[in-house]
Amino acid sequence: MKSTLPIIKASEGKKLDKGAMLFNSRIRKINQLKKEIAEAKAIIQQIGKLEQEKVRPLLQEMAQARAEFVRALHQYYPLKFFRKREKSKISYLILNEIDDLIDDFGFQEFVALREFYEKERGIEVMSDEEAAADAKEAKEMFKALLERMTGLDLEGFEDLEHPEEIKDFVRKKIDEARWAKEQQAAQRKRKISKAEEKRQAKKEAEARQLSKTTRSLYTELVKFFHPDREPNEKRRLEKTEVMKKITEAYNQDDYFELMRLQIQYLDKISQDNIHELPEAKLKYYNKILLDQKKELEGELMQLTNPYSPHSRLVKACQHDTNFMTSYFRERQVKVSKEIAQIRDTTQDLLMDKAHLRNYLKDIEEEEEDEGLVFVNF
Numbered sequence: 162m163k164s165t166l167p168i169i170k171a172s173e174g175k176k177l178d179k180g181a182m183l184f185n186s187r188i189r190k191i192n193q194l195k196k197e198i199a200e201a202k203a204i205i206q207q208i209g210k211l212e213q214e215k216v217r218p219l220l221q222e223m224a225q226a227r228a229e230f231v232r233a234l235h236q237y238y239p240l241k242f243f244r245k246r247e248k249s250k251i252s253y254l255i256l257n258e259i260d261d262l263i264d265d266f267g268f269q270e271f272v273a274l275r276e277f278y279e280k281e282r283g284i285e286v287m288s289d290e291e292a293a294a295d296a297k298e299a300k301e302m303f304k305a306l307l308e309r310m311t312g313l314d315l316e317g318f319e320d321l322e323h324p325e326e327i328k329d330f331v332r333k334k335i336d337e338a339r340w341a342k343e344q345q346a347a348q349r350k351r352k353i354s355k356a357e358e359k360r361q362a363k364k365e366a367e368a369r370q371l372s373k374t375t376r377s378l379y380t381e382l383v384k385f386f387h388p389d390r391e392p393n394e395k396r397r398l399e400k401t402e403v404m405k406k407i408t409e410a411y412n413q414d415d416y417f418e419l420m421r422l423q424i425q426y427l428d429k430i431s432q433d434n435i436h437e438l439p440e441a442k443l444k445y446y447n448k449i450l451l452d453q454k455k456e457l458e459g460e461l462m463q464l465t466n467p468y469s470p471h472s473r474l475v476k477a478c479q480h481d482t483n484f485m486t487s488y489f490r491e492r493q494v495k496v497s498k499e500i501a502q503i504r505d506t507t508q509d510l511l512m513d514k515a516h517l518r519n520y521l522k523d524i525e526e527e528e529e530d531e532g533l534v535f536v537n538f
Contacts, residue, residue, distance in 0.1 A: 169438070180443045187450035191417050194457035201464040204478045207485065208471050215489045219496040224266040226503040231258050233507050234517075235274065242514055250521045252278045307331060313338055378419050379411045385427060417453040420446055 168188060169181040177185070234251050237243065243251065256278050262268040263275065308315050313334050386404050391397040403426065410418035424446075438446075465472050477484045510517045 180440065180447060183447050184443060184450065187447065187454055191450060191454055191457060194454065194461055198457060198461050198464065200479065201461065201475050204475050205464070205471055208474060211485065211489050216492055216496065219493060219500065221266065223496060223500045223503065224262055226500050226507070227258055228262055228268055230503055230507045231255055231262070231271065233510050237514055237517055240514065243518070247518060247521050249282070250524045250526060252281050253526045254524065256282070378423055379407065381427065382407045382419065382422055416449045420449050
């Protein structure tokens with residue numbers, strides 16, 4: 162974590178004024194938010210790493226096992242031993258498996274197999290252009306249906322491909338609409354006086370001014386620390402390092418860090434003399450701190466909101482440091498059991514075609530849908 166700002170301490174026999182207390186409170190809050198954000202990001206990064214290291218290889222192994230299952234079914238399909246209804250179930254099982262194997266695991270060998278069984282089941286095989294047009298029409302129909310259900314404008318929906326993306330997009334739109342409705346309701350409950358309108362306008366002007374002063378703060382720091390203007394080699398290296406911090410802070414909209422650098426290097430303020438900070442300067446710093454606090458709260462909310470893929474796992478790991486280890490161990494065990502079950506089933510089928518006949522008795526074919534993705538909210 163980067164160095165923090167000094168806290169204003171009361172002089173002996175005196176109490177801190179409101180501005181100093183606000184300054185201290187916001188610094189503590191920002192430090193806490195940064196800590197929580199760093200922890201959440203570290204957990205998410207670790208989740209991704211463990212997913213690739215521990216689970217993905219097993220999923221690849223499972224895909225191989227499923228591919229062997231498909232090959233076993235395919236070799237039995239031409240046999241006259243199987244009745245028409247049984248062959249229909251075999252083709253259904255094969256098609257149910259190979260879409261995922263082709264799209265997610267790259268089993269291109271099954272593309273021709275998919276076309277064969279689609280024709281066997283009387284499914285019209287479309288050209289790429291026809292398939293794209295059909296998918297676009299289905300998505301437009303689904304979008305129109307969702308818009309009627311939610312009463313929302315779902316502009317941008319057509320650019321999404323995966324069901325999880327669609328869920329997140331629609332839920333976000335619902336949340337935004339709910340928030341806007343609550344704000345409107347709250348606004349209607351109270352009459353806005355002219356004085357309040359002026360205060361609101363003043364706040365907006367201050368926000369615009371804050372953006373300008375932040376840019377000027379960056380410019381001021383760059384002027385002072387630009388290494389090309391420093392003749393002394395040792396000082397040039399020092400300024401180069403500080404410039405890296407300045408540039409990183411500015412690119413990340415880290416006003417807090419820019420302010421810290423200004424206080425440390427330009428204003429020459431430390432823990433010993435922070436209490437001598439002029440009132441105007443303190444007011445200016447408090448505005449920057451408030452803006453930074455709001456941004457960090459928004460960032461933390463995005464990382465931990467209940468609709469993000471890893472939010473529950475992140476929260477569980479924050480409360481229990483051993484949870485992630487046990488979670489991925491359980492996932493490994495679960496996937497390994499599924500792999501063993503698939504292989505046992507395949508081996509059993511290969512031993513005797515009569516075993517497949519018994520297996521097919523429990524298979525129920527589902528109705529073909531229109532390619533729409535149904536989303537539960």
